[in-house]
Amino acid sequence: MSIPIKQYDVVIVGAGLAGCAAARELKRRGKNVVVLTKLHPLRSHSGAAQGGINAALSEEDSIELHMFDTVKGSDYLADQDAVELMCSKAPETIRWIERMGAVFSRTPEGKIAQRPFGGQSKPRACFAKDRTGLTLLQTIYEQAHRDGVEFLDEWYVADIIYKNGVVNGVCAYEIKSSEPAIFQAKAVMFATGGYARAFKINSNAHANTGDGLSIVARHGLPLRDMEFVQFHPTGLAGTGILMSEAARGEGGKLLNSKGERFMKKYAPEKMELAPRDLVSRSITKEILEGRGVGPNKDAVYLDLTHLGEEKIMERLPELRDLALTFLGRDMIKEPILIAATAHYSMGGIPTDIHGRVMKDAENKLPGFYAAGECACVSVHGANRLGANSVLEALFYGRHTGNIIADDLEKEGLSFIDINESVADRMREEMETLRTNNGTERVSELRAELQESMTNNAGVFRTQETLERQREKLKELKERFKKVRIDDKSKVYNTDLQEAIEFGHMLDYSTFIVEGAIARKESRGAHFREDFPNRDDENFLKHTLAFMDEEGNIKLEYTDVTLGIFEPQERKY
Numbered sequence: 403m404s405i406p407i408k409q410y411d412v413v414i415v416g417a418g419l420a421g422c423a424a425a426r427e428l429k430r431r432g433k434n435v436v437v438l439t440k441l442h443p444l445r446s447h448s449g450a451a452q453g454g455i456n457a458a459l460s461e462e463d464s465i466e467l468h469m470f471d472t473v474k475g476s477d478y479l480a481d482q483d484a485v486e487l488m489c490s491k492a493p494e495t496i497r498w499i500e501r502m503g504a505v506f507s508r509t510p511e512g513k514i515a516q517r518p519f520g521g522q523s524k525p526r527a528c529f530a531k532d533r534t535g536l537t538l539l540q541t542i543y544e545q546a547h548r549d550g551v552e553f554l555d556e557w558y559v560a561d562i563i564y565k566n567g568v569v570n571g572v573c574a575y576e577i578k579s580s581e582p583a584i585f586q587a588k589a590v591m592f593a594t595g596g597y598a599r600a601f602k603i604n605s606n607a608h609a610n611t612g613d614g615l616s617i618v619a620r621h622g623l624p625l626r627d628m629e630f631v632q633f634h635p636t637g638l639a640g641t642g643i644l645m646s647e648a649a650r651g652e653g654g655k656l657l658n659s660k661g662e663r664f665m666k667k668y669a670p671e672k673m674e675l676a677p678r679d680l681v682s683r684s685i686t687k688e689i690l691e692g693r694g695v696g697p698n699k700d701a702v703y704l705d706l707t708h709l710g711e712e713k714i715m716e717r718l719p720e721l722r723d724l725a726l727t728f729l730g731r732d733m734i735k736e737p738i739l740i741a742a743t744a745h746y747s748m749g750g751i752p753t754d755i756h757g758r759v760m761k762d763a764e765n766k767l768p769g770f771y772a773a774g775e776c777a778c779v780s781v782h783g784a785n786r787l788g789a790n791s792v793l794e795a796l797f798y799g800r801h802t803g804n805i806i807a808d809d810l811e812k813e814g815l816s817f818i819d820i821n822e823s824v825a826d827r828m829r830e831e832m833e834t835l836r837t838n839n840g841t842e843r844v845s846e847l848r849a850e851l852q853e854s855m856t857n858n859a860g861v862f863r864t865q866e867t868l869e870r871q872r873e874k875l876k877e878l879k880e881r882f883k884k885v886r887i888d889d890k891s892k893v894y895n896t897d898l899q900e901a902i903e904f905g906h907m908l909d910y911s912t913f914i915v916e917g918a919i920a921r922k923e924s925r926g927a928h929f930r931e932d933f934p935n936r937d938d939e940n941f942l943k944h945t946l947a948f949m950d951e952e953g954n955i956k957l958e959y960t961d962v963t964l965g966i967f968e969p970q971e972r973k974y
């Protein structure tokens with residue numbers, strides 16, 4: 403049967419904040435744009451963001467201070483030109499989304515309220531209670547709709563069309579029917595989100611399987627800084643469901659089994675509001691040294707009881723609800739149990755500061771763009787500060803949308819000759835997985851992947867644990883060849899989708915592990931117990947990693963764009 407080929411100026415993959423923001427700009431500039439998404443847009447992980455979005459709005463704050471905090475937080479790995487662009491546009495981004503209808507929480511004087519967040523020198527996170535992401539996503543989705551953006555929900559994108567050195571569309575199938583289609587486009591933008599599902603304890607939506615990254619990597623294109631995975635300090639014990647940093651921003655205290663406020667040992671000045679990498683390591687250390695709480699002694703307390711019912715219900719109602727539902731504890735009356743949870747991916751598809759994807763250290767890949775969590779611009783370097791990511795997704799989504807429109811007008815991006823064969827790879831992948839008659843189960847392989855990634859490539863890493871994980875990944879890849887799915891039908895075949903997603907998880911996990919083995923230093927979220935210090939002489943560099951046909955990873959390094967902030971030792 404022949405595959406339909408549809409044509410658009412621009413195809414955007416992903417309908418979170420980044421995808422929706424870009425689509426709206428493109429539509430307003432008269433471009434024929436479609437958004438493909440495997441979920442209903444409002445189920446994108448952006449909607450789960452709780453705590454806030456940063457912008458230097460108050461008189462006591464400044465753009466330069468926001469930039470400094472971001473660069474220091476990144477352990478000096480962020481590119482300072484990108485940081486400058488994002489921080490200087492943050493106030494405008496807040497006004498832009500507010501005028502579209504996003505209702506932010508207010509001060510008694512009627513100004514936009516701002517709460518303190520980790521690693522920030524001023525209260526800078528604007529918020530809508532603790533449902534900030536949902537408010538922003540509903541607003542931008544609604545407005546994109548109003549402007550007539552076409553959304554194709556529950557379409558799974560399985561490949562890019564990469565031919566003659568340009569990207570010219572994507573191959574996808576409708577989840578409802580498994581029917582494939584080719585979406586040819588003069589420009590493609592990926593906004594496919596993060597990938598923390600590779601870890602057992604994580605805060606991410608089930609959909610955060612990093613598809614976009616390995617789709618790109620399988621064409622021999624690079625990924626940047628993949629070893630940097632952020633562990634958020636406060637996930638609910640056992641599940642990893644997020645308790646936003648807003649909890650500490652509002653005054654939450656961390657206590658060990660002796661009732662000690664242990665952060666005074668690790669960050670005497672900033673205490674609980676030190677950046678995430680530091681707080682996560684402190685919590686994990688307390689647990690490893692036997693001062694954990696709970697039945698398995700694998701958690702510490704987050705105490706909010708002193709805030710009182712009124713403040714908790716006004717500022718943190720969602721968190722209270724989550725802790726009640728998933729832990730059976732009421733934070734108004736008693737401390738809750740938390741531990742570090744895999745949360746955010748600093749690494750991703752390398753782009754220049756305008757969202758144009760790089761095909762190697764120097765050259766851009768015509769027709770291809772990325773923004774939001776799947777992209778590595780890099781504004782977060784080795785460690786992202788809380789409330790900078792929703793900002794990145796919204797600002798860079800919007801900005802990249804405009805850059806694509808400019809490029810379409812100036813550079814004359816056009817259609818190339820293609821035929822149905824561009825979908826061969828996707829069809830083969832689907833067919834092999836559906837008909838394979840092996841003995842391995844995706845759910846079991848995935849559980850082993852997540853467990854081993856958490857143990858061997860988690861908060862603390864060593865050469866030994868990482869090499870163990872390298873071997874584990876090889877084993878899992880071999881076993882995945884013998885996988886079998888039970889559902890052979892074409893209707894809503896979620897078994898098939900999970901198998902495809904698991905393939906992606908295996909591939910990008912290899913990038914995380916290989917990057918981490920080679921980076922023999924500790925920087926930001928990447929902590930090597932055998933190399934506990936930062937080593938600027940050898941590693942003040944971005945990792946650029948390429949995968950060959952056999953799945954082997956080759957690493958290169960590129961310079962960090964420095965600026966007015968000289969690398970210093972990080973103290974909080």
Ligand SMILES: Cc1cc2nc3c(=O)[nH]c(=O)nc-3n(C[C@H](O)[C@H](O)[C@H](O)COP(=O)(O)OP(=O)(O)OC[C@H]3O[C@@H](n4cnc5c(N)ncnc54)[C@H](O)[C@@H]3O)c2cc1C
Pocket residue numbers: 415416417418419420421438439440441442443446447448449450451452453454455534535557558559560593594595596605606607609613614644646745746773774775776788789790791792793795
């Ligand atoms: C629980 C939680 C709380 C957070 N809180 C905050 C916060 O308070 N402040 C902050 O700054 N950041 C926060 N973050 C991080 C932030 O929310 C995300 O980094 C950001 O929203 C990502 O937006 P995005 O548009 O890049 O991707 P997402 O919102 O994750 O959207 C990804 C999109 O890609 C689509 N997609 C993926 N793969 C495919 C495929 N193969 N085919 C088709 N479609 C595909 C999905 O359907 C989805 O629409 C939080 C994250 C989590 C998990």
